[in-house]
Amino acid sequence: DFYLQKGGDPTAQFAELAHKIRQAVTRRHAERSLVESEKRLADIINxxxxxxxxxxxxxxxxxxxxxxxxxxxxxxxxxxxxxxxxxxxxxxxxxxxxxxxxxxxxxxxxxxxxxxxxxxxxxxxxxxxxxxxxxxxxxxxxxxxxxxxxxxxxxxxxxxxxxITQKKETEAALQEQNRVLARMNQLSLELAAIRTQENIREFAIKTLVEMTGAIAAWFCDYDAPGHILTISHLEVTPPLLKEATRLLGKLPEDVRTTVSDDLYRKIINSRVLKFSTLTEVSFGEVSPVVSRSIQALAGIDRFYGLAYVIEGNLYGTSVLALKKGQSDPSTELLESFAHIMAVSLSRRSSEERLAASEEKFRTVADYTYGWEYWEDPDRRIIYMSPSCERISGYSAEDFYHIPRLLDSIIDPSDRGAWENHRNEAETTTTALSIDFRIVRKDGGIRWINHICHPVFDTAGHPRGRRASNRDITEKKQKDDELRAAYEQLAASQEELQGQYEELAAGERRIRESEEKFRTFMEASIDGVILFDDHGGILAWNLAAEQIFGIPAGEAIGINIVDLQIRLIVPEHKNPAYVEALRSRFTSSLPELFSRDTPLVIEAEVMNARGHRMIVHQTLFPIRTSSGKRIGCILREITEQRNAEKNLMESEAKYRELAELLPQMVFEMDLGFRVTYANQIALTTMGVADKDLEAGVSALSFIDPSDHERIRQNIEKLFRGETVANPEYTAVRSDGITFPVLIYAAPISRS
Known part of the structure; x- marks a missing residue:
């Protein structure tokens, strides 16, 4: 690489030789380092x-x-x-x-x-x-x-x-899922504003056509007794409807589809079904020839059926008709839509029944002769019957809007007794009675016989007290007149007066006792029945009439066993069951008088109006001077039992859905303790069910550096704020970390 010219000063030449040697060594080191560097770079890239x-x-x-x-x-x-x-x-x-x-x-x-x-x-x-x-x-x-x-x-x-194909596909699937959720949320809001079941059906069909682009759609009502599906709402173009009617030979609404037991089970278990022909979707009601003609006319090559199932029973169905070339709607979208529609139909049906029930209650309460009212635990008036104005001079609106008006019109002489009665009523669960005077709006004085009893909701929570006020002024005046006459007679006939007063007092106690009993019976919201030790019915209050649909005039005098037989549900009405019921009831009557506690019976009956219901009955003995009596207090608990059943079914559906989801699902309490995790979550995080039972904190699944941020984000959720960045670093039980997106929502327990 280098050369030296001969001759010259040896010292200078050796100095130049040393310099050239150093250059050669340095370059060779550089070349070797470059090769090694390029090799390391190639290994890194590789x-x-x-x-x-x-x-x-x-x-x-x-x-x-x-x-x-x-x-x-x-x-x-x-x-x-x-x-x-x-x-x-x-x-x-x-x-x-x-x-x-x-x-x-x-x-x-x-x-x-x-x-x-x-x-x-x-x-x-x-x-x-x-x-x-x-x-x-x-x-x-x-x-x-x-x-x-x-x-x-x-x-x-x-x-x-x-x-990044899988990432993009995941993002697309997530966007589709978010779109479905957003659409379902919007549907829930829109359905909440619809007031009738009829309008909900119409809304369902129009929305299905809008979401799927179906060429036709229809809603079928299901007649459970007849096992028949009938079209009630149809969304289709007039020309297609005209041709379909011609080919069918009748209006589509006149097509009646019979649903067999096997088909019924298939519908309620699948919820969403796909069909190729109109013959299939009508379950054979439309012939194959007509089916092919209608489908060829409209270019339809498939159908989707949706089942609206409420409390395990079929309410109705919807059918979508799709043209050839149209994309299939998302099954998740259709299932979510079917669920929301079923919930809305069920809720609206319950609301309509409740409105009818409230209307009946108000009709009875508003037209009762007595002064009836209901106040909440804070003594605020919830309901006041119009009869209050006839007795007190104040209208129902006055009692609603003037705080503590009822307390203020009590005669000053009776306010102490009234306040004692109020305090006692807040600590007892039994009916109470008191007589007091009120000062009318015009200044007049009226005597009131007041009876009240506590009110509880289906969960057993106190809802206040219901009371009945009766004007007994004339009775009090007559009592005063009679008392004055007694006093006048006593001046000349003290001995006779004493005897008479003793008899009158006894008669008065009997009369007041009977009056209180009858007032209690008629004021009770529970059914009350009284019968003798042979089963003959002696008393039958208004609530019993409403529960069983049998008037008191018809019930009083017949035997309680014969009444029970009338109320047997159809599937049990056979001679063997009737005889067993008669024998059991007859043998239990004497046993009642030896019991220390009441006999409680819960049974399913069918009342005179044909309504099935569950009735809670409490039977207890009564000993009177006229002989042995048996009292029975009735309460219909159908909705309570149905609510318990629905709650268990809802919880089971939630658990089942959580186990089917492809994402991790956790539920935790306010202390971050994990109370539930689906199988995917347990597997992914490397924990088992026994770990959850022993107690696992949700924070143990998150990197400590994210703990403060996740606490802040959860506080935002409870304030109703949006969480901007839901990405965290998750930590498995074996220490492996990976990024996760956590979407959370608060859970409220009633």
Whole structure:
């Protein structure tokens, strides 16, 4: 590499020789370091997890790692040294410029000729779904940047390619799921504003057509006793309806579809079914010839059926008709729609029944002669009957709007006794009675006989007290007149007066006792029946009439056993059951008088109006001077039992749905203790059911660096605020971490 000229000063020549030797050694060290550096760089590129390749400034491939070999099927031996855009062929099938070639282009030209490319300093980033590596459609993300040598000079370019197909598909699926959820939320709000079941049916059909683009849709009501499906609402163009009617030979609404037991079970278990022909979707009611004609006329090639199931029973169905070439609607969308519609129909049906029940209650209460009212636990008036104005001079509106008006009109002489009665009523669960005077609006004085008893909701929570006020002024005046007469007679006939007063007092006690009993019976919201020890009915109050649909005039005098037989549900009305009931009831009557506690019976009956119900009966003995009596207090608890059943079914559906979801599902209490996790969550986090039973904190699944942020985000949820960034780092039980998106919502317990 070097030479020395002969001759000259030896000292200078040896100095130059030493210098040239040092130069040669330094260059050889540099060359060896460069080779080692390039080898290390090649090893680094080769073991990168992303597909990576590099080119020099002439466009020739200088690196092609293992990941890109797997992605394209092209080995490094076949690609290294190739130029003329050979590296584009495995992706696009042709030689063309790709992202790595744009690194050397000016930024202005890149922006003018290419979209979807972002630049971060000298790094280009882009996503595309055009490449077809190994003939498969893929979505790829690429990053390309220049390669520099140690002196900062550009010596080529490098591109890293990541397959993000699965991520994009997941994002698309998530977007679709969010779209379905958003649409279902919107539907729930819209359905809440619809007041009748009829309008809900019409809304269901129009919404299904709007969501799916169906050419026709119809809603069928289900007649449970007859096992018949009948079209009640139809959404179709007039020309198609006219032709369909002609081919059917009758209106579509006149088509009656019989549902067999097997078919019924299939419908309520599947909820969403797909059919190929009108014959199939009508369960054979429409002939194959007519089916083919109608489908050919409208271009229909398939149908979807939705079942609206309420409390395990079929309420009705909807059918969608789709044309050839239309995309199938999401099954998840249809199932969610069917569930929301079933809930709305069930809720509206319950509301209509409740409104009818409230109307009956108000009709009875508003037209009762007595002064009836209901106040909540804070003594606020909930209901006041119009009769209050006849007795007190104040209207019902006065009692609603003037605080504590009832307390203020009590005669000052009786306020102490009234307040004592109020305090006692707040601590007892029995009926109480008191007589007091009120000052009418016109200043007049009226005597009131007041009876009140506590009111509880179906869950046993106190709802206040219901009271009945009766004007006994005339009775009190007569009592006063009678007392005065007694006093006058006593002046001349003390002995006779004493005897008479004793008799009158006894008669008065009997009369008051009977009056209180009858007042209690008629004021009670529970059914009350009184019968003798042979079963003959002696008393039958209004509530018993309403429960069983049998007037008191018809019930009093007949035997209680005969009455029970009348109320037996149809499936039990056979001689053996009737005889067993008669024998059991007859033998239990004497046993009642030896019991220390009342006998409680809960039975399903069918009242005189044909309504099935569950009745809670409490029987207890009464001993009177006239002989043995038996009292029975009745309460209908059908809705309570149905509510308990629905709650258990709802909980089971929730658990079943959670186990079917492909995402992790957790439920935790306010102390972050995990109370439930689905199987995917247990497997993913590496825990078992026994770990949850022993007590596991949800924070143990999250990296400690995220604990404070997740607490803050949960507080935002309870304030109704939106959580902007739900991404956290999860920690498995074995210490492995991975990123997760957590979507949470507060749970309220009644």
């Amino acid at each position: 073991f990168l997890p992303d597909a990576t390749f590099a080119i020099d400034t002439d466009g020739k491939v200088i690196a092609w790692n293992r990941a890109i070999e797997e992605m394209t099927g092209i080995t490094a031996a076949d690609m290294l040294g190739k130029g003329e855009y050979e590296y584009a062929v495995p992706f696009y099938g042709t030689r063309r410029r790709i992202l790595i070639d744009l690194v050397f282009e000016p930024e202005k030209e890149t922006r003018e000729h290419y979209t979807g490319i972002t630049r971060e300093k000298d790094v280009l980033i882009a996503e595309t779904d055009l490449p077809r590596p190994r003939g498969m459609r893929r979505t790829l993300m690429g990053k390309a940047s220049p390669l520099y040598n140690r002196k900062g000079r550009v010596v080529g370019a490098i591109e890293s390619i990541r397959d």
